[in-house]
Amino acid sequence: xxxxxxxxxxxxxxxxxxxxxxxxxxxxxxxxxxxxxxxxxxxxxxxxxxxxxxxxxxxxxxxxxxxxxxxxxxxxxxxxxxxxxxxxxxxxxxxxxxxxxxxxxxxxxxxxxxxxxxxxxxxxxxxxxxxxxxxxxxxxxxxxxxxxxxxxxxxxxxxxxxxxxxxxxxxxxxxxxxxxxxxxxxxxxxxxxxxxxxxxx
Amino acid sequence: xxxxxxxxxxxxxxxxxxxxxxxxxxxxxxxxxxxxxxxxxxxxxxxxxxxxxxxxxxxxxxxxxxxxxxxxxxxxxxxxxxxxxxxxxxxxxxxxxxxxxxxxxxxxxxxxxxxxxxxxxxxxxxxxxxxxxxxxx
Numbered sequence: 001x002x003x004x005x006x007x008x009x010x011x012x013x014x015x016x017x018x019x020x021x022x023x024x025x026x027x028x029x030x031x032x033x034x035x036x037x038x039x040x041x042x043x044x045x046x047x048x049x050x051x052x053x054x055x056x057x058x059x060x061x062x063x064x065x066x067x068x069x070x071x072x073x074x075x076x077x078x079x080x081x082x083x084x085x086x087x088x089x090x091x092x093x094x095x096x097x098x099x100x101x102x103x104x105x106x107x108x109x110x111x112x113x114x115x116x117x118x119x120x121x122x123x124x125x126x127x128x129x130x131x132x133x134x135x136x137x138x139x140x141x142x143x144x145x146x147x148x149x150x151x152x153x154x155x156x157x158x159x160x161x162x163x164x165x166x167x168x169x170x171x172x173x174x175x176x177x178x179x180x181x182x183x184x185x186x187x188x189x190x191x192x193x194x195x196x197x198x199x200x201x
Numbered sequence: 202x203x204x205x206x207x208x209x210x211x212x213x214x215x216x217x218x219x220x221x222x223x224x225x226x227x228x229x230x231x232x233x234x235x236x237x238x239x240x241x242x243x244x245x246x247x248x249x250x251x252x253x254x255x256x257x258x259x260x261x262x263x264x265x266x267x268x269x270x271x272x273x274x275x276x277x278x279x280x281x282x283x284x285x286x287x288x289x290x291x292x293x294x295x296x297x298x299x300x301x302x303x304x305x306x307x308x309x310x311x312x313x314x315x316x317x318x319x320x321x322x323x324x325x326x327x328x329x330x331x332x333x334x335x336x337x338x
Binding site: 023024025026027028049050076079080081082083084085086112113114146147148149150151164170178179180182201 | 269271275277279280282285286296297300327329
C-alpha cells in the first residue's frame with residue numbers, strides 16, 4: 001500500500017471532511033469552494049426541497065494533475081427538531097465522470113444546539129482499482145452565542161479514521177459564518193491547510 | 202397560629218412578587234405600556250422584550266405574527282426562513298430571534314394570517330412551526 005494510494009484516498013474523501021449543511025432550504029442553491037494541498041474544487045448544489053440536494057462538483061486534482069467532475073446527491077433521511085436542538089441523518093452518493101466504476105456512498109449525521117455540536121460520518125468509495133472506507137467523529141463548541149446576523153464562531157475537533165493507514169488522525173477546525181456565508185478552516189499534518197468556503201443564495 | 206400562618210403566606214407572596222418584578226426589570230421587560238406585556242389568548246407574549254419593541258417601531262396599525270419554531274439552532278440554517286417569507290409580498294417585515302426560537306412577521310391589519318401556510322413555509326426550510334400568537338400593534 002503505497003503513499004500514492006494514501007494520497008488518492010485523501011484526495012477522494014477530502015471534500016467530506018469539511019462539508020457541512022449539505023442540503024439547503026427548498027429552492028435554495030449553494031456554492032462551495034475548497035482548497036487544500038491536493039486539490040481545488042467547486043461544488044454547486046440545488047435543493048428542490050429541504051430533504052435532498054443534487055449538484056455537480058468540479059475537481060482540480062493537484063497531486064495527479066487531473067480534472068474530473070462528480071454528480072452528487074444528498075438525501076435527508078431523518079431530522080428531529082426540538083426547541084433547542086436539531087438532529088440530522090443524511091445519505092450521500094456521487095458518481096464520477098471517470099466512469100460508473102468510480103463512485104461513493106455514505107451516511108453522516110449531526111446533532112447540535114446553539115452551544116454544542118457533534119457529528120459523525122461513514123463513507124465508502126469505490127474506484128476501478130481501489131475500494132476503501134472512511135469514518136469520522138466531530139465535536140464542537142460555540143465560545144459565545146451570537147444573535148441572528150452576527151458573526152458566529154465554532155471551535156471544533158475532528159477525528160478521522162481511514163482503512164488504508166488504519167490510523168486515527170485528529171485535528172482542529174475553526175468554523176465562522178455570517179449571513180449567507182460560511183468558512184471552515186482545518187489543519188492536518190497529512191493535508192496541511194484545508195479551507196472551505198460556502199455561500200447560499 | 203392561624204394569623205401567623207396568614208402573615209407568613211402574605212410575606213412569602215410579596216417577596217415572590219418582588220423577586221419576579223426584579224427579574225422582570227433585569228430582563229428589560231417591564232416597560233409600562235409596551236406591547237410585549239400584552240396577553241394574547243390568555244398567554245403573555247413569549248418574546249425578547251427589547252427585540253420585540255425594536256421590531257414593532259413604525260408598525261402602528263399593523264399586526265405581528267409571533268411564530269414559535271423548533272429546530273432553529275443556527276443562523277446559517279435559519280436564513281432560508283427569511284428568504285422564503287421575503288417572497289411573500291404581504292410580509293412587511295421579518296425578524297428571527299434565535300435565542301427565543303421565534304420568528305416575528307409583520308402583516309397589514311387586514312391580512313388573514315394562516316398558520317398552516319406559515320407552517321408550510323417554515324417546514325420548507327426544514328424547521329417546525331409549533332405555535333402562533335398574533336398581536337395588533
